[in-house]
Amino acid sequence: MRQVAEGSQAVSEAVRLAKVQVIAAYPITPQTHIVENISEFCSNGTLNARFICVESEHSALAAIIGAASGGVRTFTATSSHGLAYMHELLHWASGARLPIVMADVNRALGPGWNIWLDQTDSLSQRDTGWIQLYCEDGQDVLDTTLMAYRLAESVNLPVMVVLDAFFLSHTYEPVDVPDQEPVDKFLPPFLPRFQLDTDNPGAFNQFVAPHAYMEMRYNIQTAMEQVPENYARIAEEFEIIFGRQYNPAEAVQCEDAEIIFVTAGTTVSTCRQAVNRLRSQGEKAGLLKLKMFRPFPIDLFRQVLSGKQKVAVVDRNCSFGASGIFAQELKAALYHAESPPQIYGYIAGLGGRDVTPETIEDIYRQTQNADSPQTESIWIGLDQETVESWRN
Amino acid sequence: MTDYKIPDNKIPLFLPHSSVSTDLNKTGSWRYVRPLFDEKTSPCSAACPAGEDIARIEMLVSQKLIPEAWETILEENPFPAVCGRVCFHNCEGACNRGQMDDPVAIHHLERFVGDAAMSSKETPKVNALPDNGKKVAIAGSGPAGLGAAYFLARLGFGCEIFEAQSEPGGILRWGIPTYRLPRDVLAKEISRIEKLGVSIHCRTPVTRKMLETFKTQYDAVFIGCGYGRAIDLQIEGAQKAINGLQFLYNMRAQDAVPLNAKHSAAVIGGGNTAVDVARTLVRLGVEPILVYRRRRQDMPAFDPELQMALDEGVKLKALLTPIAIKDAGGDPAGHQPSYVVTLQKMKVSAAKVEGRARVVPDGDKTETLQIDHIFSTIGAEPADPWHNVPSGEHPSLSLSHCEFVNSDVPIAFGGDLTNRVKSVADAIASGKQAAIALDTYFKSGWDAVNEAVSRCQVGPGPTVSMAMYLDQERKDRNPHIVSYSEINTHYFKNAPRTIAPVLSPHDRSQSFLPVEYTLSKEAALEESRRCFNCGICNACDYCRLYCPDMSVIVENAERHINLDYCKGCGLCVTECPRNAMALKEEDI
Numbered sequence: 004m005r006q007v008a009e010g011s012q013a014v015s016e017a018v019r020l021a022k023v024q025v026i027a028a029y030p031i032t033p034q035t036h037i038v039e040n041i042s043e044f045c046s047n048g049t050l051n052a053r054f055i056c057v058e059s060e061h062s063a064l065a066a067i068i069g070a071a072s073g074g075v076r077t078f079t080a081t082s083s084h085g086l087a088y089m090h091e092l093l094h095w096a097s098g099a100r101l102p103i104v105m106a107d108v109n110r111a112l113g114p115g116w117n118i119w120l121d122q123t124d125s126l127s128q129r130d131t132g133w134i135q136l137y138c139e140d141g142q143d144v145l146d147t148t149l150m151a152y153r154l155a156e157s158v159n160l161p162v163m164v165v166l167d168a169f170f171l172s173h174t175y176e177p178v179d180v181p182d183q184e185p186v187d188k189f190l191p192p193f194l195p196r197f198q199l200d201t202d203n204p205g206a207f208n209q210f211v212a213p214h215a216y217m218e219m220r221y222n223i224q225t226a227m228e229q230v231p232e233n234y235a236r237i238a239e240e241f242e243i244i245f246g247r248q249y250n251p252a253e254a255v256q257c258e259d260a261e262i263i264f265v266t267a268g269t270t271v272s273t274c275r276q277a278v279n280r281l282r283s284q285g286e287k288a289g290l291l292k293l294k295m296f297r298p299f300p301i302d303l304f305r306q307v308l309s310g311k312q313k314v315a316v317v318d319r320n321c322s323f324g325a326s327g328i329f330a331q332e333l334k335a336a337l338y339h340a341e342s343p344p345q346i347y348g349y350i351a352g353l354g355g356r357d358v359t360p361e362t363i364e365d366i367y368r369q370t371q372n373a374d375s376p377q378t379e380s381i382w383i384g385l386d387q388e389t390v391e392s393w394r395n
Numbered sequence: 396m397t398d399y400k401i402p403d404n405k406i407p408l409f410l411p412h413s414s415v416s417t418d419l420n421k422t423g424s425w426r427y428v429r430p431l432f433d434e435k436t437s438p439c440s441a442a443c444p445a446g447e448d449i450a451r452i453e454m455l456v457s458q459k460l461i462p463e464a465w466e467t468i469l470e471e472n473p474f475p476a477v478c479g480r481v482c483f484h485n486c487e488g489a490c491n492r493g494q495m496d497d498p499v500a501i502h503h504l505e506r507f508v509g510d511a512a513m514s515s516k517e518t519p520k521v522n523a524l525p526d527n528g529k530k531v532a533i534a535g536s537g538p539a540g541l542g543a544a545y546f547l548a549r550l551g552f553g554c555e556i557f558e559a560q561s562e563p564g565g566i567l568r569w570g571i572p573t574y575r576l577p578r579d580v581l582a583k584e585i586s587r588i589e590k591l592g593v594s595i596h597c598r599t600p601v602t603r604k605m606l607e608t609f610k611t612q613y614d615a616v617f618i619g620c621g622y623g624r625a626i627d628l629q630i631e632g633a634q635k636a637i638n639g640l641q642f643l644y645n646m647r648a649q650d651a652v653p654l655n656a657k658h659s660a661a662v663i664g665g666g667n668t669a670v671d672v673a674r675t676l677v678r679l680g681v682e683p684i685l686v687y688r689r690r691r692q693d694m695p696a697f698d699p700e701l702q703m704a705l706d707e708g709v710k711l712k713a714l715l716t717p718i719a720i721k722d723a724g725g726d727p728a729g730h731q732p733s734y735v736v737t738l739q740k741m742k743v744s745a746a747k748v749e750g751r752a753r754v755v756p757d758g759d760k761t762e763t764l765q766i767d768h769i770f771s772t773i774g775a776e777p778a779d780p781w782h783n784v785p786s787g788e789h790p791s792l793s794l795s796h797c798e799f800v801n802s803d804v805p806i807a808f809g810g811d812l813t814n815r816v817k818s819v820a821d822a823i824a825s826g827k828q829a830a831i832a833l834d835t836y837f838k839s840g841w842d843a844v845n846e847a848v849s850r851c852q853v854g855p856g857p858t859v860s861m862a863m864y865l866d867q868e869r870k871d872r873n874p875h876i877v878s879y880s881e882i883n884t885h886y887f888k889n890a891p892r893t894i895a896p897v898l899s900p901h902d903r904s905q906s907f908l909p910v911e912y913t914l915s916k917e918a919a920l921e922e923s924r925r926c927f928n929c930g931i932c933n934a935c936d937y938c939r940l941y942c943p944d945m946s947v948i949v950e951n952a953e954r955h956i957n958l959d960y961c962k963g964c965g966l967c968v969t970e971c972p973r974n975a976m977a978l979k980e981e982d983i
Contacts, residue, residue, distance in 0.1 A: 099410075100408055100410055157405060158405075158406070159408055196405070196408060197408070197410065197412065203414070204414065204416070205412055205413060205414040206412070206413050206414075206415075206417060207410065207411065207412050208410070208411055208412075209411055209413060209417075210411075211411050215411070218409055219409055219410070219411070222407075222408065222409035222410075225406060226406060229406055
């Protein structure tokens with residue numbers, strides 16, 4: 004049924020439809036609406052699940068790890084500092100091969116205190132062994148959450164569903180909330196491949212010596228390598244049932260494009276509009292929407308971008324001392340590609356600063372006018388007066 | 396659904412899993428501190444002159460184990476129904492809960508448990524030793540004498556009480572008005588003592604001569620004659636004042652004293668007797684005025700009782716002391732007041748006497764009071780000089796609540812004769828202490844008495860416990876008194892103190908019906924759950940639930956630590972809501 008729903012509500016509805024059994028979470032802006040909705044589902048009986056109130060995000064994920072070890076479907080949500088606080092247990096969840104699904108609302112880290120959009124919180128967790136899926140709008144976030152459970156349970160790795168602070172979490176737009184029946188067809192009850200069992204006592208994840216630790220890690224890598232294939236099957240099935248298609252990366256008007264934008268989150272929608280405007284001006288602009296960040300869909304990127312002239316990556320994040328993180332990843336992915344394009348990195352819209360179609364067009368012009376990339380990433384829209392004052 | 400179901404491609408998992416028990420890893424070897432169950436002393440029990448095991452009693456009530464609760468009280472106090480009504484509950488002043496919201500209503504609970512015991516068909520089981528062949532004569536059947544008889548009888552002594560009045564009870568029977576202590580309540584609790592084999596000879600006042608006879612006929616004597624004589628006013632016209640204690644006695648003896656309603660009365664004094672007299676007068680329709688030489692906050696009377704008196708219409712005139720009573724020419728039947736009292740105005744001086752403000756005459760300022768009756772309640776003293784502890788003749792031992800004299804036979808003096816605080820609970824305490832002293836004397840000799848008494852002190856003392864004397868589990872309690880900061884208050888929610896139903900001031904002033912009601916069972920259970928049970932394990936099980944090593948073991952309702960696996964993390968001790976555990980360094 005089509006509803007006008009907040010991005011946060013889209014996540015909650017997906018959790019309800021997925022018949023999650025245990026939720027543990029700690030409130031943090033701008034995530035809080037997600038778990039508020041879910042706690043209401045739990046209290047009014049809409050969702051037959053146990054909602055565990057905890058005193059921190061670290062405990063939230065610890066509780067979820069315990070529940071998932073017990074063989075139930077689980078969910079948590081957080082943002083920014085909350086995610087950073089979970090860091091230790093992010094590693095544990097993937098190492099323990101628990102198919103946990105978490106929503107992370109991309110928010111800036113302090114100081115200075117800032118509750119608005121910035122992708123650095125989730126991207127700085129890229130090495131924790133979590134699958135990361137970025138969402139563009141409310142429908143995307145609902146559908147991705149449903150697919151996330153199938154994906155997580157197929158490879159026994161946790162999935163982070165990532166959505167932009169406010170631009171998505173707090174924005175109301177039409178969302179098709181599916182009925183329970185098709186969701187049940189798509190997502191059967193969780194059948195754990197292992198679980199704590201009092202009838203058959205045992206211990207998981209105890210001491211592992213050097214002779215086996217590497218194999219354990221390679222097993223995680225192997226599972227990650229399996230993700231694109233599994234994702235493709237799951238997305239295909241999702242499309243059959245729900246009629247909506249989600250690729251790990253979606254190419255928009257790329258075939259003849261001379262400059263292709265690469266970005267993730269709600270900025271993709273802005274880029275779609277900018278590309279259309281540029282096309283109407285006769286410019287050969289294209290867009291590659293990055294949905295799956297971990298594992299990084301290298302083959303897909305090589306396939307779309309090999310032989311192209313220029314790529315402009317819009318990063319709403321920064322790895323200080325290096326560059327925008329998407330740009331880094333893309334460069335690494337295309338290093339061994341045949342005739343790789345030039346990669347222009349742009350850092351824009353940190354801490355909730357607007358990225359408008361005009362910003363995108365400005366990036367397009369800068370890319371068009373450059374012969375080759377001059378710096379790792381160009382910072383867009385900085386207040387020149389402030390910056391100049393530091394230099395003097 | 397299977398028509399378009401595409402199976403997920405699952406690759407084998409490589410995960411550490413062991414079905415070998417972790418029993419082989421004896422993590423107890425990591426430990427350098429060890430938790431132990433270490434029950435401690437609750438502040439209420441140490442503040443209770445009778446040493447009742449209050450934290451445990453409230454625990455038993457909360458677990459609906461009411462007979463066990465009254466048996467636990469009766470270990471230490473034969474008068475729970477009486478004390479629940481008349482005791483001024485020091486315990487509540489010491490209650491840790493008072494620092495969180497309000498103290499537990501301990502006296503209401505004691506009354507509830509005492510009343511439940513009285514109305515039950517079951518005979519309470521209290522620990523008692525077999526007859527030891529020794530006989531004790533007891534002078535006075537007030538709370539001290541009855542208390543001594545109760546504890547001595549349980550220790551195997553044969554006890555005979557000699558009472559001057561027609562019925563036993565002393566101050567409980569004759570001095571406390573029925574609206575505070577109904578006669579049947581007292582009678583039932585006294586009969587429980589008689590059932591232990593104690594015989595009470597009424598209308599048999601003990602004289603000095605009889606005391607000499609006792610020394611030949613009995614193995615020991617207890618003297619608990621109380622303060623039988625009121626102190627007279629030393630002013631002009633003092634003989635016109637009525638003795639307040641005598642008035643209360645007459646009320647209880649005849650149930651009515653002819654006084655004209657609408658008359659006025661001045662009650663001189665600021666103690667509990669003054670308040671009892673004033674409240675009795677209100678019920679007779681008289682308009683009483685309390686006249687006290689210090690300020691209200693200096694009054695020795697128990698403040699809640701005073702407040703009830705004021706609510707009932709008693710007036711208070713403070714900082715005034717009578718200096719003369721003269722006839723005013725009125726007659727008892729007429730409408731002219733009978734007397735004119737001249738009152739000296741007093742003022743507070745900077746110096747303090749025993750913590751109370753010292754007052755001195757405010758120059759020669761006086762005022763007069765036209766009044767129909769004057770009651771004197773300025774204190775009491777022993778009725779006979781020999782009631783006092785003899786000094787010098789024989790070796791004697793001053794204990795906190797009694798004097799133990801090694802005369803021809805051992806003689807113990809207790810109750811108001813020896814107690815610093817003149818209260819019912821302190822009188823009971825003196826009887827208990829005397830019983831312990833006498834029993835020790837006969838078993839181990841004079842020199843062992845002091846040590847035996849201090850061995851059964853509750854906390855640092857001076858309160859003593861019969862359960863501890865009789866070598867029950869309670870003697871293992873750590874004497875450390877649990878403080879509020881040692882309570883894990885996260886486990887307790889604020890909850891209002893239960894208020895017992897009480898008659899309105901108007902209804903109270905119209906009759907001698909009991910002022911307060913006993914709590915209902917539901918209310919008592921709810922109130923008992925407010926108790927922190929300081930220092931007492933109530934089997935809440937948080938130690939076991941929080942133990943990360945499953946090392947808190949419960950077997951046959953007993954708890955112990957499995958030291959093979961306990962890492963000494965201390966979680967159990969930290970989580971214990973009531974400080975019934977402790978951490979001890981290992982000897983390494």
